[in-house]
Amino acid sequence: MEKQNWSVNQRGRTRGRGGQWQRWEVVSRGDRAVSSSDFRGSGDGYAYSGESSSPSPSQQRTWQCRSSGPSTAGGGVGENWGRSRGVGSSSGGDGGRGRGRNIVQYVPVGQQRLADPLTSIHPELERMDISESARQSSLPAGTELTPCKRPDSGGKSAVRLVKNLVNYFPVKFDPQCTILQYDVDIKPVAQGHQRGSIEFSKVDLSMIKNKLFSMDPAQFPLSKTAFDGERIIYSSVELPTGIFDVDLPRGRGLNAHYECTIKLVNELSLGQLEAFLNGNLSLVPRQILQGMDLIMKQNQNRLRIGRCFYSPHFDSKDDLGNGIYASRGYQHSLKTTAQGLVLNVDYSVLPFIKPIGVLDFLRFTLQIDYQNGISPWQKKQIEDALKGLKVIVTHRKTKQKFTISGLTKENINDIVFPLDDSEDKTQLKRVKLVDYFVDKYKKPIKHRNLPSLDLSKNGKMNYVPMEFCELIEGQKYPKEELKGEEGRRFRRISLADPGDRRDKIREIVQARDGPTGGDCAKSFNIQVSSKMTEVSARIIKPPDLRLGDSQGRSIKCPITREDCQWSFMDKYVPLGRQIEQWVILDLSEGRLNSDRFVKSLIAQSSKLGIFMKEPVYYKCRMYVLSNSDDLRGLLRHIHSKAHRLQILVCVMSRKDSGYKNLKWISETEIGILTQCSLVWHANEHKEQYLSNLALKINAKLGGSNVELFDRLPYFEGDGHVMFIGADVNHPPPRNTSCPSIAAVVATMNWPAANRYAARIRPQEHRKEAIQNFGDMCLELIQTYGRLHGVKPEKIVVFRDGVSDGQFLMVLNEELMDLKRTLESDGCSPTVTVVVAQKRHQTRLFPKDGNRKANVSPGTVVDHTIVHPQDFDFYLCSHHGTLGTSKPCHYTVIYDEHGFSSDEIQRLIYDLCYTYARCTKPVSLVPPIYYADLVAYRGRLYQEALTGYSPLSIASSASVSSSTLSPSSISSFSERAFKLHGNLENAMFFC
Known part of the structure; x- marks a missing residue:
């Protein structure tokens, strides 16, 4: 079937059954107008969206799907329209069975026939409660979900409005322009005894390509093309195609003769990008964006590291010492936003290795x-x-x-x-x-x-x-390896106050060697404004907190400080644990003032309502941490001698790699909660440090350090709610075999929702999709059921570590796995999935006021700089004290609860006040914060088990995920990641 072009040519609003107003639209394909009713049950795959008014935001749901095949006319409204309250006819005002907002989208997945128009509703479907049927049933086979759309025009709740500048620079482009995409295949011409395949680096390939272009610059204009360093060339003019011979002089370890095969593979019309930005296309034209982004990254004067650009030359003022220096640069990327196409530019600093022997x-x-x-x-x-x-x-x-x-x-x-080097190849000389x-x-x-x-x-x-x-020259050094003075120097260079960072970004954009200074973008008629985007931001009201007093009563604690911190002065934690059996393990090499440390810790804990008795004292040398057998024996001895040991506080003389052995053995084999402290902190006896130590101990033992005074927004009614956080920890880039570590955490109490349990699993090397997501979640849900006698009816999943291009993976692999697993267990909670992203380069700057001041906690932006259609927003929930604050980017990709913008923003912001380890709101919603800690803990388990660091483990065949079978991965999981039963419901990671 020939690909059809659809466009909306008529919209309206009529009253349906029940007197509700309902929006409708008519789309056209070629010479035929089709009403929205044509799409019901057809599964045809073309874009359509409809919306009905809603009497109650709490009843709203958002759902989308992509159908992978045609279905018969009139078939299965409940099946094809899926989990959505208020599914009903939208044609001409007829229908209106829906009680809530209904946003449905079908997107083409192949060449499919158009089903016949649906002229009537089957009597059985007419009598069916569509929303309940949809909620109870799984999606039909072959259906693919896509991210849900924004339900409204943005939030309205605010204590005040402020003006912010954003490091987004508007981009103009010619929608009539076409980007020509060529495939280039470079192969060496074999000579003499040369055999086998040759691996080329990006530098090698670029050098060969540049040589070809220099041979005939009229036919191959370098300034009008962009090369990805591998096999794609984007050009603003037509290039010759065919096979071309390239000769390079010997001397760089390369063959002298090469064959370059060039062929045209695609023509990318920028008109499609304009259509998406105008709302006439539902999916981002990613190929076009990738091509334009590569065009903007063609910079011959800077060293490119990933998406970043740095000076290739060493500057003595940025010397970090010990053969390391810092290079100042920038990173940028093109983004589609509600205001149009923008260039996101940010200041960046990386450590590099000096060009030394x-x-x-x-x-x-x-x-x-x-x-x-x-x-x-x-x-x-x-x-x-x-x-x-x-x-x-x-x-x-x-x-x-x-x-x-x-x-x-x-x-x-x-x-x-x-x-x-001899002629007789059978008798090789050994030297x-x-x-x-x-x-x-x-x-x-x-x-x-x-x-x-x-x-x-x-x-x-x-x-x-x-x-x-x-x-x-130009080889980066791992930031995490910077120690001591070199680390402090690097932080001084890289941390820039908001005013300074804003000025640096402006200078970068205007510089000749900046992202807009090249000739390549100009040849494609791409123009970038030098003016930052200005937005109006809302500041959300902080929640009231619940703390305790000395009589065990709850007290209301309003947030009054500008930085939104709170104090325990004359206040207790809501639930402080009685700690009667605990141990001090002194590994300080005789440097710990143990009597004073214990007295100070007990005294400071009691001020918080956490009461500790005198501990049992053990003393040992640090080397015990490095010997797993000795450490295992010591911990077993301590555990057997202590009656119902609650926690072991380990005071260490220094940071040591044996820390991972302590955590692995105590948490997976012995079943002991541990809390580590460095001796110089322990001997300082500072109240702030001791308070933080006490809060961590209390959380690990099941206490409550802070609670919200009112129930979380949207969930004020009956029913239990669970919040789930998920993350995957990947090995370093140079590692090629170490397994990735998946972690899932979930709340174990309601309505406080501040106590978590965790599960950890290894999986395939650098596999982002969590392979056992459904099973891990089910295990936590069943644990919740055993604790409370009821399973949660509503679940909100927060997913970390995925890019925009992986949203479909989260929806169609992880979410579907969760749905199938829960259905097999006989439970069907409603689910919302929210992706949180911190690895972006969006920065908010106060337009007026103190240059050193960051945006206030609770600052939210959900317009202008957000996605044109998706349900996303930027929230800065914390108070930044060093450098420039980075907001978290949240995207609701699936929603069976029908959150409004205000509701989901308030929910996330309020949750940020429930983090157990500090007395201030955190920058990331706690379920994800904890999932990140748990995934890193799993990495420590793996390193302790193998005895290798993340880099060196690449050579260890014992854990090579590239060769691990599913059974061996399972065995590896049981040995390394199965928590001891004593700790399965504890916040051991806190």
């Missing part, structure tokens, strides 16, 4: 003395740090560039290899590496007691001693 890197950066050889532990540390870095070799006349794949097993003095460098390059090797760098590629062995290798 590898041995200098060992000495200064890793601080390893290698003169007398290295230990096995140091060797692993070196390999972790160097693997994947690029070096230039200095023992040859032509300085070739290579990537470090690892270190040799043997030291240089012991390395012998077959020399393939020592030290002799080879003297004979071949006249270079004696000085440091023979070190391993060699392994620079092998494409099966060709290549060992080069570290002393003949230099790190090339």
Whole structure:
């Protein structure tokens, strides 16, 4: 069937049955006008949306689906329209069975026939309670969900309105313009004995492509094309297609002759983007956005790292010491918003490795003395740090560039290899590496007691001693590895007050080497304004809190401070635990003033209403944490001697990798809650620190540190509600085999909704979709049922760590898994799914006032800068004290509760006041905050089990997820992540 073009050509509003006003629209396909009733049950796949008025926001639901195949005319209104209150006819005012808002969308998934118009409602369907049927039934096979749409024009609730500037710069483009997309396939021309496939880096491919373009600049205009570094070229003019030969001079480790095959694969009309921004298309034209985004990122004067651009040159004023420096740059991306297309630009700083010799890197950066050889532990540390870095070799006349794949097993003095330079390939001569460098390059090797760098590629062995290798410029250094003074210097450079950051961003946009300074965007007629977007923001009223007094009574605590913090001065926590059996494990190497620490902690805890008796005292050396068997024996001894041990407080002399062993063994094998403290904090006896310590202990033991005085918005009625948080912790980018860690947390009490239980599972390497989401949630729901005798009737799922392009994955894999699992267990709660995103670059700046002041807690923006259609908003729920606050971006992608904008915003903001570890609202809704902590705890379990760090584990076959079968992953899960029964319902992660 030929693809059809649909457009809305008539809209209206009529009264349906029951006297309710109902909106309707008529769409046209070619020469035929079709009423909205044509879509009911057809599953045809074309976009339509209708809306009916609603008497009660609490009855509203939002639902969308994408049908993967046609259905018969008149078939299954309940099936195809799914979980939505108020499904009914919308044609010409006839119908109106719905009690609430109804936003339904069908999106094309293939070539499908148009069903015959539905002229009547089947009597059985007429008598059916559609909303209840939809709620109880699962979606039909083949149906694909899409994110729900905004239910209203935005929230109205506010204590005051403020003007903010946003780092969004409006973009103008020509809708008549067409972007030509070409596929380029680069292959080496085999010569002589060369065989096998060759791996190219992006730099290699760009160099070959640039050589081709330089051969005929009239036919291949470089300034009018954008290359992704792999195989896609976007062009504003037609390019020649076919096979082209490219010759490069030898000397950079590349073959001399290449074949470049170029073919036109797509023509991207910017008119489609304009149609989406105008509301005439329902889905973002992602291919067009990706092409335009790449065009905007063509910058020849800056070093590109991911989406960021930095100066390739070292500036002495940004020296961090120890062979590391900071580079100031920016990152930007195109976004579709309610105001149109914008360029989101933000200031960025990254640490980089200086272009120094590898041995200098060992000495200064890793601080390893290698003169007398290295230990096995140091060797692993070196390999972790160097693997994947690029070096230039200095023992040859032509300085070739290579990537470090690892270190040799043997030291240089012991390395012998077959020399393939004789005519008789059956009798290869074996030579020592030290002799080879003297004979071949006249270079004696000085440091023979070190391993060699392994620079092998494409099966060709290549060992080069570290002393003949230099790190090339422009290689980033992991921020998490910055320690001490270098870390403090980096924070001083990267943290910018709101006023300073705003000025830096403006300078970046106007700079010649900035995102708008290149010729490529101009050739596509893309223009970027230099003026920041101005928006009106609302500040939501903070909730009243429930604390306690010395008589055990609840007291109301209004939030009065500008930073929205509260104090426990003359107040207690709502529920303080009696701690009668606890242990101090002193690992401070004799530096802990134990008597004073215990007295201070007990005294400060009692001020909060948390009463602790005297502990049992154990003393040991720090090394016990590094030996799993010794630590296991010690913990078992402590547990057996203590009668009903409640918690173990471990005071450590320093930060130590053995921390992960303590948490893993105590939480999965022994069943002990632990709370760690560093000795210098313990000896300071500061009230603030001791109070935070007491709050964490109380939360772990099931106490309540803060509650909302009133019930959460929207859920004031009867019925139990559960909030679920989900996140996945992935291994570092250079790791290629370590499993990802999925974590799910859920509230275990109502209406306080501040006590959580958690479950952890490993899954496939870098797999974002949670593979056991339904089972993990069901386990938590069943636990809730055992605790309260009733399962929750309403569930709100908060999902972290997914991008806009993964919303469909969350809906059609994770949500559907949850629905199927719950139905198999006989429960059918209503569900809302909200995605929270912090890894964005949107910044809000107060337009007027103090340059150092951030936006106030409770600042929300749900217009202008948000998605043109989706149900999203930006909420800054915390008070920023360092740098510039970053709001959290929330998107409601599925909603069976029918939240209004005000309701969901108030719900999330109020929840941010229930975080157990501090006396202020947090920047991220607590279910996700806790899920992130639990996922990281799972990573510690995995590292403790394997004995490897996240980087080095890539070489460990024992946990290689690329080779793990489902059964071995299950076994791995039981060994490493199964919580002890004592801790299954505890906030051990707090």
